[in-house]
Amino acid sequence: MKKLLYVVTLFLTTVSPAFSSPPATFTEAKVIAKQKIYLDQANSPMGELYCGCKWTWVGKSGGRIDAKSCGYETRQQQTRAERTEWEHIVPAWTFGHQRQCWQSGGREQCVDTDPVFRAMEADLFNLYPSVGEVNGDRSNFNYGMVSGVAPQYGQCTTKVDFQQRAAEPRDEVKGLVARTTFYMFDRYKLNMSRQQQQLLMAWDKQHPVTAWEKERDRRISAIMGHSNPFVTGQRSWTSGYKPAGDGIVSAVPVRTPQPAPTPTLASASTATGVIVGNQKSHVYHLPSGCPGYAQVSAKNQVAFASESEAQAAGYRKAGNCK
Structure with a gap:
């Protein structure tokens, strides 16, 4: 009994706000997610995200x-089918494409x-361990209802429609992925x-x-410093909902382009390696291989x-550069 109390106390200590802070990188987030959120979930009835499989931890x-714990059968990628991967419930591609940096x-x-x-x-809140193969098949597809697709992973009920670019997760996590998506977009x-x-x-x-x-929300909030309001009931997503943007805590740094040291292209081009940008078109030209280099006013x-x-200043290379 004393040993059990010690283990419980030790685990709760690892998720105490006094000893935790939000991860700064995706790499750090995966380690923290293992140690402080999912460490005791590898053999839980819930299992991993898409198929409910149990797993054993390896490495950091x-x-x-x-596979036997969930009746999983490999569709095509055996190596990925054998390992867990960290799924972004809202894909990085999805939220990245709404940032200027991705375009750059x-x-x-x-x-x-x-x-x-x-x-x-x-x-x-957006991370969850999953079967690597299903994670790869889901790719950056939106969640959706998938019909007319035969079982693809044995007894696993998650389905992926590659033609329609949609993925339908098992019923047990549909609510969770919905409320996680609401959280991220909000x-x-x-x-x-x-x-x-x-x-x-x-x-x-x-x-x-x-x-x-x-419980997942409680563990994550102890690290992140806030809960998912769509899990706690503080917020509810309705038609026409306007996202609050609570996570936009700092603006994306914008570099103010400085003018060339001298006003003439002739003198600028004498400096080795100088790249000339056109502040009107936001296109840049290299000293060699770019016909437009000498044509910028x-x-x-x-x-x-x-x-x-x-590129950091929001410029793109001229299309006619060789």
């Missing part, structure tokens, strides 16, 4: 799927330059289609908050020391 944040350079650019994207990528002020809203509102009503979802010139600097 990985795991090996117990994709996910890597967002990680490097956008603190709001980094917060979204590392948000513990906290980070994202835009959701009316069709997606209607589907998720239906799932929210059909599949009420479970005891595990409440002096009044529109902006000089950059590197392509990464130009």
Whole structure:
């Protein structure tokens, strides 16, 4: 009995706000998610997200799927079918595409330059261990109702429609993914289609908050410093809901382009490696291989020391560069 009390006390201590802080990166988030949220869930009846499989932990944040525990059968990718992966319930592609940084350079650019994207990528409410193969098949598809698709993963009831680019999770987690999606779109002020809203509102009503979802919320809130208001009942998503944007705590840094050291292109081009941007078109030209390099008018010139600097300022390479 004393040993049991010690284990419980030790576990609760690991999720105490006094010893926790929100993760700063996706890599850090995966380790914290294992240690402080899902450590005791590997053999729970709930199992991982999509198929309810049990798993064993491996390394800092990985795991090996117990296929027999859930009747899982590999569809195609055996290696990924055997391991757990961390699923972003709202895909990084989805929230990334609503940030300017993604347009400038994709996910890597967002990680490097956008603190709001980094917060979204590392948000513990949006992470859940899942069978790697299903995680890969789901890709960046929206959740939806999938009909006419035969079972793809043995007894696992999650279905993926590759043609319609939609994924329907098992009934046991439909409410959880709906309320997690509401949270992400509300906290980070994202835009959701009316069709997606209607589907998720239906799932929210059909599949009420479970005891595990409440416990998960409690554990995550101890680290993040706030709860998911759509789990606690503080907020409810309705048609026409206006996201609050509570997570937009710092603006994306915007670099104010500085004019070239000298007003003439002739003198600017004598400096080795100078990249010339056009502040009117937000296109940049390299000293070699870009026919437009000598054609940018002096009044529109902006000089950059590197392509990464130009891209960070919101510029893109000229399409006619070789």
